[in-house]
Amino acid sequence: MESRKLGKRLHRQLGRAIADFSMIEAGDRVMVCVSGGKDSYTLLDLLIDLQARAPIRFELVAVNLDQKQPGFPEDVLPAYLAGRGIDFRIVEQDTYSVVKRLVPEGSTMCSLCSRLRRGALYRVASELGATKIALGHHRDDMVQTLLMNMFFGGRLKGMPPKLVSDDGRHVVIRPLAYVAESDLERWAALRDFPIIPCNLCGSQLNLQRVRIRAMLRDWEREHPGRIDRIFDAMARVVPSHLMDRNLFAFDALQPTGQADAGGDRAFDEDDAADPCGSPATGTRVVAGPRRRAAPPLPEEGSP
Numbered sequence: 228m229e230s231r232k233l234g235k236r237l238h239r240q241l242g243r244a245i246a247d248f249s250m251i252e253a254g255d256r257v258m259v260c261v262s263g264g265k266d267s268y269t270l271l272d273l274l275i276d277l278q279a280r281a282p283i284r285f286e287l288v289a290v291n292l293d294q295k296q297p298g299f300p301e302d303v304l305p306a307y308l309a310g311r312g313i314d315f316r317i318v319e320q321d322t323y324s325v326v327k328r329l330v331p332e333g334s335t336m337c338s339l340c341s342r343l344r345r346g347a348l349y350r351v352a353s354e355l356g357a358t359k360i361a362l363g364h365h366r367d368d369m370v371q372t373l374l375m376n377m378f379f380g381g382r383l384k385g386m387p388p389k390l391v392s393d394d395g396r397h398v399v400i401r402p403l404a405y406v407a408e409s410d411l412e413r414w415a416a417l418r419d420f421p422i423i424p425c426n427l428c429g430s431q432l433n434l435q436r437v438r439i440r441a442m443l444r445d446w447e448r449e450h451p452g453r454i455d456r457i458f459d460a461m462a463r464v465v466p467s468h469l470m471d472r473n474l475f476a477f478d479a480l481q482p483t484g485q486a487d488a489g490g491d492r493a494f495d496e497d498d499a500a501d502p503c504g505s506p507a508t509g510t511r512v513v514a515g516p517r518r519r520a521a522p523p524l525p526e527e528g529s530p
């Protein structure tokens with residue numbers, strides 16, 4: 228029962244993300260990057276199912292990059308992919324030795340490792356004639372990235388559901404953009420995917436990302452729905468209420484001369500909330516920043 232409900236939700240969210248961002252079109256050849264983790268197994272699983280049911284025809288080819296990390300179980304993915312009866316390639320490229328040789332002991336290896344992996348996957352996508360590269364990032368990855376960029380990079384920048392690759396030659400899609408990580412964990416357990424551990428390289432996980440992840444999980448426990456609200460906010464940007472002068476022409480602002488009941492008020496005489504710290508009662512607040520009304524909450528279960 229749980230599995231049927233969860234399966235339906237996952238398929239619905241995958242379908243909506245694909246439709247909302249025009250991720251897959253008729254005739255596409257989609258290269259699905261499969262690492263052996265829960266996210267990419269689920270992505271492939273759902274896409275195989277979608278392919279059978281979709282009104283349009285598209286091809287799937289699964290690709291795993293064997294980075295020659297010590298202990299990588301080489302036979303697990305080929306056996307699984309062959310069992311699913313889909314086209315696949317295992318690409319062997321020893322990025323592990325390169326990273327070990329070039330990165331000083333104790334420094335983080337992830338940046339060089341990711342760069343090498345990205346280059347290898349782009350090359351394979353070209354060789355396979357793939358028109359899209361599908362990655363298994365999900366809703367929580369996207370929220371974490373937004374916060375990481377704010378906290379450590381000073382930028383309001385997330386992880387897009389669809390983008391053109393940095394070499395300018397490929398379109399990368401993230402069909403799991405609307406899916407919660409907890410659902411992926413449950414699905415992977417229900418489907419009993421042969422998970423390959425992700426710590427074979429011996430690198431420390433990015434500590435800052437680990438902390439942000441823990442913080443988000445705590446928030447979600449205390450305030451259920453908070454991750455969804457942050458996620459929703461990424462799709463409802465109001466440039467006039469941020470400070471990027473490239474996105475909004477503040478210098479061209481002029482009075483319109485037209486009253487707008489739903490418009491902004493810079494001052495609010497009857498605001499009971501007291502952001503300035505004056506006593507809550509007995510003092511008349513003459514003017515102060517107006518607290519904006521919270522936007523209506525999306526429907527239950529969104530996205």
Ligand code: SF4
Pocket residue numbers: 336337338340341425428429430431432
């Ligand atoms: S955790 Fe290991 S495999 Fe993953 S990016 Fe970092 S170095 Fe590479």
